[in-house]
Amino acid sequence: MSLANTALIAHTRKLDLVIRHVLTGLGHGIHAGRERGAGVEFSEYRAYVPGDEWRRVDWKLAGRADRYFVREAERDSHVAVWLVLDASASMAEPSRSVEGLDKLAYARALLGCVAAIAQRQGDAFGLVVLGGGKVAFTPALRGPRHLQRVLSQLQRAVPEGDLPDTETLKASLHFAQSPSAIYAASDLLDWPSPLSVALTRLRQMRHDVRVLGLQTQAEVDASFSSDLAYRDPEREEGVFRFGADLKEGYRRNREQHFSGVTAQCRKNDMPLTLAAIEQSPIEVLRRWLRRPGR
């Protein structure tokens, strides 16, 4: 199951197909308790759009008006879900064992799943894509049509350049007015970074911040080919090589970096999920969405 899903991410361009597969595997285990009843407190009718559940279509009204209308209910909560995608150049890091899979595709699939869950629960959800030194902003709305919009924005994200600087990102934090759940997917290689500053700040504003740190299995095992020369995609300085003599140093430096990241997240009460992109997206999503302390 896990390999099938990972290969699906690697080989399909259809994000909704991936999401359907992942969510099918997920079952109903992580649904938040705030699911609203479709007809608990009637609010208004709105026109049907593809993707709406058929059971929410008002058939009597359809019989009278010869058009489909969907009953909208009053919302219980005003929680908005914000998806933050790091699309800097380092997110293009490919898996060295699964062909065609990279960190950005994996992050894209998982954020798409979170968006689909949010849409299913009736929450508003928005998207922030950070890459090429810019912030691309999709406002938080509800509904299946908005899900399609967010998925296409995710699909369009390409890994390039650096994260936007702290000032730019700070100016873009105006979205966080109401209580929000913020799901950030990044490789966390730049830490502290404008992203870490922004997330810390959001957490201090009492938003629920959840960080997903993506790695590859080769990074975890320090098992790169020693035949190739390497360069840093975000820093134009020199060429690197990898070899058995450098393995221990690499592992030590990397562990030191991530223990710092973990410590800082714990200090700021931001749940951090570290995952390798070769792992099953279902498992990773379950770990990411699980409430801390449960």
Add this chain to the structure above:
Amino acid sequence: MNTLWWLALPVLLLPVWWHRKKRVQKQAAPMATARFLPRTEPRQTRIWRWSDPLLLLLRCLLLAVLIAWLADPVYPWRGDTVVVTQGADPAWVEREAAQAGLANAERVTLPAAQALGWVHTHEREWRSDARLLVLGDVPMPAARPAFGRAVEVRTQAAAPARIERHVHIASERAAEWRRMFAAQGGPETVIVDDTPGAATSLIVWDRAEAPPAALRAPLWWVTQPSAFPELAKARALDGLRYADSARGRLWHHADWPPRDAQAARALLDDWQQLHLGPRHFTLAPQTFAAVDGADAPEPSGALRGVLLAVLVALFVLERSLTHARRR
């Protein structure tokens, strides 16, 4: 001097340098966590690679051929050779060649007077192990020839041809002059013409009056200088006065016609040495050893035509290939 162009061969290093592929950063694979590695020089950057090896080869060849064209090289292509002078006895030539072990060697036939000079000019064309034999009636050169390689010369004096010298005597004492010419020995025979003609090479003018204006000859012996105004300013050498005039060269001596046999012999010898030139003398058979300092003359561009054609062809190819690569 042309050989100094070979020193320009290091120019070939230029295209080699230009075609050496630079270390390209793009060849390195991206690795997001490269920051956790120490900066070290990757090992494979020391490998030399060439871009467009075909074009590099063409350019190197083009430069090499250009330098060769300028240096004008001589390819030593001649093997054992027998140089035979024209008119040599074929039977004697065969015998001598066989005796020298060169019966099957290449034969080159040349006029006798040019044989040694031609061998010297083309000296570089023989391979180092080739043997050279010159056969025939080779005349003695003025100076001893020096060759950069061993040259053997075997000579056979040809029977001297009879030479006639036509003389016209205008004199009251013609008998004395005739007696003197009768004493002429050697291969030449003196014929006394009654009337001067085109073949007359000497006129003896032993009269007081001037000769007819139309009378011409290469040499005049004059006893009465009053008839020839040119002799007034003539230079003298041992009593012999000489001058050039419109009729020909004039000789005058106060004691002509010669009174004794010694004076007659001296005059005939002077005539031969100063006017007709030395008699043919066959070189003695000998072997000229290789002389270290004897430089063959500069090559005359034997290969330049071929090299130029190759140069043009290479240039056209190089241009076409460069153009094709650019598109």
